[in-house]
Amino acid sequence: MxxxxxxxxxxxxxxxxxxxxxxxxxxxxxxxxxxxxxxxxxxxxxxxxxxxxxxxxxxxxxxxxxxxxxxxxxxxxxxxxxxxxxxxxxxxxxxxxxxxxxxxxxxxxxxxxIFASLAEYERELIRERTYAGLAAARARGRKGGRPTKMDKATLKMAMAAMSDRNAVSSDIAKRLGMTTTTLYKYVNGDGTLKAAGDKIMNK
CATH class of the missing domain: 3.40.50.1390 (Resolvase, N-terminal catalytic domain)
Incomplete structure (x- = not known):
């Protein structure tokens, strides 16, 4: 379709x-x-x-x-x-x-x-900058890092919310403290799980 x-x-x-x-x-x-x-x-x-x-x-x-x-x-x-x-x-x-x-x-x-490769390259650059920043922070005696945005409890809430046909994904993502892109990484538009979501649920 x-x-x-x-x-x-x-x-x-x-x-x-x-x-x-x-x-x-x-x-x-x-x-x-x-x-x-x-x-x-x-x-x-x-x-x-x-x-x-x-x-x-x-x-x-x-x-x-x-x-x-x-x-x-x-x-x-x-x-x-x-x-x-x-x-x-x-x-x-x-x-x-x-x-x-x-x-x-x-x-x-x-x-x-090619687009997928560019996206992976961008992620690698971000990852390298993050690791470098964390290493510099640890060298100065500070701890850092961003908390995981998706766990089992959050994922269950996302699934329930996305299963509502009248729900707006941007609103759901905002309430869960993540971007719409992150939300769609784990959950389909009808609330079913994607591969990344299955991995979290089966941990």
Missing amino acids: MIGYARVSKADGSQVLDLQIDALKKAGVDENRIYHDYASSRKDSRPGLESCLKALQPGNTLVVWKLDRLGRDMKDLITMIDDLHASKINFKVLEGHGAKIDTTTANGRLIFG
């Missing part, structure tokens, strides 16, 4: 979604399965994207008009595409200079793999 997402930067009527929605429909996306947002700055909430991510299930394909409609910057984009890859969700970009992607094809899967 294909699910579409469209976004424009202004809600004042000066930008419209028609071009994107027409392209998504032409690509075979049912109009009832197209989510959208009017969001400009990085701080603007994107309830349409939240609902879209919640609706996606393994084997589905997320379709966008252009790559920049999904992520607002490279780091944001790499993280989201890596999450899609980990969740076994396909990704298709319809337009863009050299940025057409379809992960149901061999070339598209190669691009997906």
Whole structure:
């Protein structure tokens, strides 16, 4: 099943979604399965994207008009595409200079793999900086580190909350003290467990 997402930067009527929605429909996306947002700055909430991510299930394909409609910057984009890859969700970009992607094809899967590698590289850099910071802190007699954000008790609350079809994942993540990306790492949009969540529950 294909699910579409469209976004424009202004809600004042000066930008419209028609071009994107027409392209998504032409690509075979049912109009009832197209989510959208009017969001400009990085701080603007994107309830349409939240609902879209919640609706996606393994084997589905997320379709966008252009790559920049999904992520607002490279780091944001790499993280989201890596999450899609980990969740076994396909990704298709319809337009863009050299940025057409379809992960149901061999070339598209190669691009997906490159994004996954970039995400892993970013995680390794963060991990190295964290370890270096902790080592420096210990050398000065201080202890540090961020507490684990997901344990069995928190995971059970997340599963129960996400199973509510009317729940908003960003609100759930905020109440649990984590990002939406972290929440979706462990739990699917319907409250079922992902591989990372299974690992915690089976400890």
